[in-house]
Amino acid sequence: MNKKEVNVTVRWVLSNLKPWMIFCLFIFGVTSSFEGVLNGYILGYIPRLNVKDGRSLILFGIAAVLSYLTVYISLFLFCLLMQKAIQILNEKIKAIYFRANFASSFNNPNLDSSDVLNNMTSISKQIEEKYFEPLLLLFQSLMTVISSTVVVLMTNPVLGLVYLALSFLSLLPSYMGKEKMKTKTEVWSHSNSNFLAITRDLFAGRFEITNFGVKKLFMQKFDHSLHNEEQKYYQLNAFRYVLQFISWLFAIVITLSPIFIGLWMAKNNILGVTVSTILTLTLTADHVVGGFRQLTNFETQIQSTEGIRKISWTETKTDQETVLPENNRLVVNNLSVKRGDREIFKNLSLSLDGNDKMLITGPSGVGKSTLLNAIAGYIPIKKGEVEFGGSKLKYSDFVFISQNIWLFAGTIRENLSLLQNFPDQELVAALNKVGLDKELGSKALDFEIKEQGSNLSGGQAQRLAIARGLLRHKKIFLLDEITSSLDHQNADEVHRLIYQLPSIVIEVAHNYNEKIAQENNVKIFNLAQNAK
Numbered sequence: 001m002n003k004k005e006v007n008v009t010v011r012w013v014l015s016n017l018k019p020w021m022i023f024c025l026f027i028f029g030v031t032s033s034f035e036g037v038l039n040g041y042i043l044g045y046i047p048r049l050n051v052k053d054g055r056s057l058i059l060f061g062i063a064a065v066l067s068y069l070t071v072y073i074s075l076f077l078f079c080l081l082m083q084k085a086i087q088i089l090n091e092k093i094k095a096i097y098f099r100a101n102f103a104s105s106f107n108n109p110n111l112d113s114s115d116v117l118n119n120m121t122s123i124s125k126q127i128e129e130k131y132f133e134p135l136l137l138l139f140q141s142l143m144t145v146i147s148s149t150v151v152v153l154m155t156n157p158v159l160g161l162v163y164l165a166l167s168f169l170s171l172l173p174s175y176m177g178k179e180k181m182k183t184k185t186e187v188w189s190h191s192n193s194n195f196l197a198i199t200r201d202l203f204a205g206r207f208e209i210t211n212f213g214v215k216k217l218f219m220q221k222f223d224h225s226l227h228n229e230e231q232k233y234y235q236l237n238a239f240r241y242v243l244q245f246i247s248w249l250f251a252i253v254i255t256l257s258p259i260f261i262g263l264w265m266a267k268n269n270i271l272g273v274t275v276s277t278i279l280t281l282t283l284t285a286d287h288v289v290g291g292f293r294q295l296t297n298f299e300t301q302i303q304s305t306e307g308i309r310k311i312s313w314t315e316t317k318t319d320q321e322t323v324l325p326e327n328n329r330l331v332v333n334n335l336s337v338k339r340g341d342r343e344i345f346k347n348l349s350l351s352l353d354g355n356d357k358m359l360i361t362g363p364s365g366v367g368k369s370t371l372l373n374a375i376a377g378y379i380p381i382k383k384g385e386v387e388f389g390g391s392k393l394k395y396s397d398f399v400f401i402s403q404n405i406w407l408f409a410g411t412i413r414e415n416l417s418l419l420q421n422f423p424d425q426e427l428v429a430a431l432n433k434v435g436l437d438k439e440l441g442s443k444a445l446d447f448e449i450k451e452q453g454s455n456l457s458g459g460q461a462q463r464l465a466i467a468r469g470l471l472r473h474k475k476i477f478l479l480d481e482i483t484s485s486l487d488h489q490n491a492d493e494v495h496r497l498i499y500q501l502p503s504i505v506i507e508v509a510h511n512y513n514e515k516i517a518q519e520n521n522v523k524i525f526n527l528a529q530n531a532k
Helices: 010-015 019-032 035-048 054-107 113-155 157-176 178-204 206-211 215-267 275-304 368-376 412-417 424-433 458-471 488-498 514-519
Strands: 002-007 310-315 330-339 342-352 357-361 383-388 398-402 476-480 504-508 523-526
Touching: 002 054, 010 113, 019 054, 019 113, 035 054, 035 113, 035 275, 054 113, 054 310, 113 157, 113 275, 157 178, 157 215, 157 275, 178 206, 178 215, 206 215, 215 275, 330 368, 342 368, 357 368, 368 398, 368 476, 368 504, 398 458, 412 424, 412 458, 424 458, 458 488, 488 514
Parallel strands: 357 504, 357 523, 398 476, 476 504
Antiparallel strands: 002 310, 330 342, 330 383
């Protein structure tokens, strides 16, 4: 077992981006940050222009156009580069997440692929929207704050400070209501989760609800939960609008007060304040506060992802090296498996030599499949060991086949070779041993399998899975109820095939053909009688 962990931090982000990309993001981030001050500077300069001087008007126009072009081209390139960076980071994080779940699945056989896919998509999207994007935009916002502050103070230090001080008052309503807003959001989130859970439960039990004549009662429960959820959502938004209204009231004071102060200073010729100065400061100072507001928002988003940015998993070492065993004996020694407080079986021992075949039987729920999964190492065992050829049993020693055969959309060649490089003659020979070389046409290797093997019969799918093991000369076949969904004729054909395999075979089966088992000297192990 090898424990691994990836912590998605600023260092991780920088290490996964090319140096030239980081450099360009920095340059374009700086130049595009002047978007916030451009309007204030250019429009504030207009009152100072001599409209009768055509040359100065032309030069002003050229400078304005070039400034806007520089800023917006930089902003365009910054956005393109940011999306490219996010693409690279998304690929990395999704690959890590998938590999982590792939490795962890050996210790969690109940892990469902749809859950992994949904979680991977959801988590990667959250990291993209609430970490990668805010992190990259954080720098640009910081530069906007710096550049806007510099322009404000350079325009007129005293009046500039007045503008900045009053502008920061706009942050007070959201700051004062932050905790209450957080509480209301949590209350609504909890109510929404309860509503979704009730909805799922009611829909899942719709047949029972109808059969027992309790539809009216459950619909009342649904209506109550729905009203409660919507009421909490209304209260959340109502409080948001209250904060917004208070912000509007503050905006009246914040917007008009510095203008009146500036006009008074201009009237009395104080510190050289002019109408041009007032225009520049009015249009620029707001970008300082807006930048700080964005910085705060980005910081909140980044902090919200702290829990999902740490990805850890335990990787099981899968030995692919072919090591010749001392012998062909499979030994199960004092195997004990416990699920919660329930002991499935205790001190169970088995021994199979050479090409022995064993059938594990017993009533439903006794733990037949659990035993097979424990032998394979797919579930944790309380105590005991499983050895093959004098060494611990490895994944590379056996092939595990269940009734649900894994097949993917592609050719027989791809599904048999599993994308490994095998000569066609070896693939055909493996198909021949299971009788599939003729059933699937003259060019069986090129036969196209549809998604989940929907165009193959159950028996054909089982034999293709067996052919995978034969191709790789597996010495052990572990079979879990592989014929349970087949008719008697196909089940008998598959059993005759597996009992002739030049390998150890352990099969779990609820129903089987006793005559075929006897003819092939199959050992019968009744788990109900031998579990302890």
